[in-house]
Every structure is written in structure tokens, then in C-alpha cells.
Amino acid sequence: MTIDLMTVLAIFAMAxxxxxxxxAGLLVGRLLKxxxxxxxxxxAIPPSVLMAVVAPTAFASGWAETIGCAVVALSATRLPLLPAAAGGVLTVAVLRALGL
Structure with missing residues (x-):
């Protein structure tokens, strides 16, 4: 395996x-009233983005994924984003283990 210098430089530039x-967003955000x-x-933006990401999965997959997406949608109204997503993943894992 060879490492291309231009690829490495592109990765560092993107980082x-x-x-x-x-x-910059954090610094400017502190200055805004x-x-x-x-x-x-x-x-309301993070739950909206989460739903935009998981909605195609809900309609293009099986029942386990659809129910998992519903769990994410409902829990995102009350919980922070990470626990809501974790609940959906756990739901899908349990339902798949049960054979759904």
C-alpha cells in the first residue's frame, strides 16, 4: 500500500x-444576542435534521427499522438527540433479535 502525498494533504486541508x-461558529455564536x-x-433544527436522515430508512426498510424510526421521532421530542438515536438503534436491535 502506498500513501499518496496529495491525498494526505487533501485530508489535512479538509480537517x-x-x-x-x-x-468560528462557536466564537460568533457567543457574540450574538x-x-x-x-x-x-x-x-428545533437538530430533531428536524435527524428526521430528515432517518425518514428514508423508515419507508425503505423492514418493520424493525420503521418502528425504530418511530421511537426516535417520539423520543426526540423529549430527549436530547443522542439518547433519542440510541433508543432507536436499541429498538431495531431488539426487534431484529426477535425476528421482525
């Missing part, structure tokens, strides 16, 4: 760009 944009309605709207 630097990703880190820079994330850090947001209204309560804007904060509420921004808090």
Missing part, C-alpha cells in the same frame, strides 16, 4: 477547514 468553520423565539427555532 483544517472543518475545525476552522466549527470554531438571540431573541427567545429565535432560540426556540434553533432548538
Amino acid at each position: 483544517a477547514a472543518t475545525i476552522t468553520t466549527r470554531m 438571540l431573541s427567545p423565539s429565535t432560540e426556540e427555532i434553533l432548538q
Whole structure:
């Protein structure tokens, strides 16, 4: 296996760009004064993105995945994103183990 220098440089450049944009977002975010309605709207974005990612799975897979997506959708209304996704994964694993 050979390592191409241009590939390695491209990976490091992409990593630097990703880190820079994330850090800039954090720094700029601290300077902004947001209204309560804007904060509420921004808090709705992560569950919306999660549903956009898992919805195709719900309609293109079996029953276990569909039920798992429903669990994610319902739990995302009350739980943070990571526990909601973990609940969906656990649901799919259990249902697959049961043969669904």
C-alpha cells in the first residue's frame, strides 16, 4: 500500500477547514444576542435534521427499522438527540433479535 502525498494533504486541508468553520461558529455564536423565539427555532433544527436522515430508512426498510424510526421521532421530542438515536438503534436491535 502506498500513501499518496496529495491525498494526505487533501485530508489535512479538509480537517483544517472543518475545525476552522466549527470554531468560528462557536466564537460568533457567543457574540450574538438571540431573541427567545429565535432560540426556540434553533432548538428545533437538530430533531428536524435527524428526521430528515432517518425518514428514508423508515419507508425503505423492514418493520424493525420503521418502528425504530418511530421511537426516535417520539423520543426526540423529549430527549436530547443522542439518547433519542440510541433508543432507536436499541429498538431495531431488539426487534431484529426477535425476528421482525
